[in-house]
Amino acid sequence: MSHASTLTLPSEAPAARRLPGDLAIWVFILSEMLVFAVFFAAYAFARAKNVELFNEFQQTVNRDLGALNTFLLITGSWFVVRAVQAAHRDDLPAVPRNILLGFLCGGGFLVVKVIEYAAKFGAGITMSTNTFYMFYISLTFFHFMHVILGMVILAVIWTHARKGAYTRKDAHGLESGAAYWHMVDLLWIILFPLVYVMR
Amino acid sequence: MVMLKNPAHRAWLVLMVATVITWYLGEVGAAGTSAIVAMLVIAFIKGRLVILDFMELREAPRLWRILLEGWLILVSGLILLAYWMSLR
Numbered sequence: 284m285s286h287a288s289t290l291t292l293p294s295e296a297p298a299a300r301r302l303p304g305d306l307a308i309w310v311f312i313l314s315e316m317l318v319f320a321v322f323f324a325a326y327a328f329a330r331a332k333n334v335e336l337f338n339e340f341q342q343t344v345n346r347d348l349g350a351l352n353t354f355l356l357i358t359g360s361w362f363v364v365r366a367v368q369a370a371h372r373d374d375l376p377a378v379p380r381n382i383l384l385g386f387l388c389g390g391g392f393l394v395v396k397v398i399e400y401a402a403k404f405g406a407g408i409t410m411s412t413n414t415f416y417m418f419y420i421s422l423t424f425f426h427f428m429h430v431i432l433g434m435v436i437l438a439v440i441w442t443h444a445r446k447g448a449y450t451r452k453d454a455h456g457l458e459s460g461a462a463y464w465h466m467v468d469l470l471w472i473i474l475f476p477l478v479y480v481m482r
Numbered sequence: 483m484v485m486l487k488n489p490a491h492r493a494w495l496v497l498m499v500a501t502v503i504t505w506y507l508g509e510v511g512a513a514g515t516s517a518i519v520a521m522l523v524i525a526f527i528k529g530r531l532v533i534l535d536f537m538e539l540r541e542a543p544r545l546w547r548i549l550l551e552g553w554l555i556l557v558s559g560l561i562l563l564a565y566w567m568s569l570r
Contacts, residue, residue: 302542313549320557327564334568338513350505357497360536364490367538465536472528473557475501476521480508481565
């Protein structure tokens with residue numbers, strides 16, 4: 284191993300431990316995650332007191348659409364990782380393209396969720412129908428708002444990425460937006476089995 | 483196969499397969515202790531892949547790995563506790 288090769292291949296050098304993106308976004312992400320942790324625990328403990336009710340009404344939610352939305356968020360996250368990786372190798376045109384694909388997956392999620400809500404609201408279900416539906420609507424809607432915020436962030440970083448703002452030297456803004464988008468995915472990965480499947 | 487050298491691509495594939503398994507467990511009406519534990523283990527593995535390979539915290543300062551993975555342990559632990567209480 285010559286000195287020159289370590290200089291030309293920085294990826295092979297022992298990288299210092301580095302937090303992607305800005306510290307502020309990670310503090311924000313962690314605070315959001317703690318709020319969701321409280322919601323998830325509240326659902327689980329409320330269910331423990333009303334097992335029959337939760338088991339009965341969980342059967343009435345659309346598990347297929349819940350799984351489809353899991354696919355959409357995971358794939359959306361995957362595109363955004365590809366955008367970050369593209370920036371890290373200075374493949375500038377691939378950055379906005381992958382952000383846009385991630386954004387479209389988010390859009391698909393919203394469409395599916397609206398279809399799901401339309402069916403439930405059309406059947407006369409509201410927050411006050413029962414405890415299960417109170418949790419189902421509030422938890423999924425709170426998450427829905429986070430998908431929208433994640434998409435707003437993706438739209439902002441997309442406009443910067445189109446101007447070639449994210450490169451190997453500096454991809455902080457992109458990494459921060461990406462981290463938030465992955466959080467939205469991570470939360471749904473817990474929410475889907477918890478509310479739609481586990482019984 | 484070359485594609486699977488990228489940890490993000492590998493994670494995507496595992497996440498999709500894991501989602502199908504959870505959906506399938508719902509389809510066949512899996513319920514009770516083993517079903518709950520299986521689904522929580524799957525969710526835990528999925529969450530960990532998102533944290534390490536999508537958020538790219540595998541090489542991040544240990545504190546942040548501990549905070550996010552700790553969150554995952556906390557959430558799955560609380561859910562497991564609540565479901566265990568409901569089964570008693």
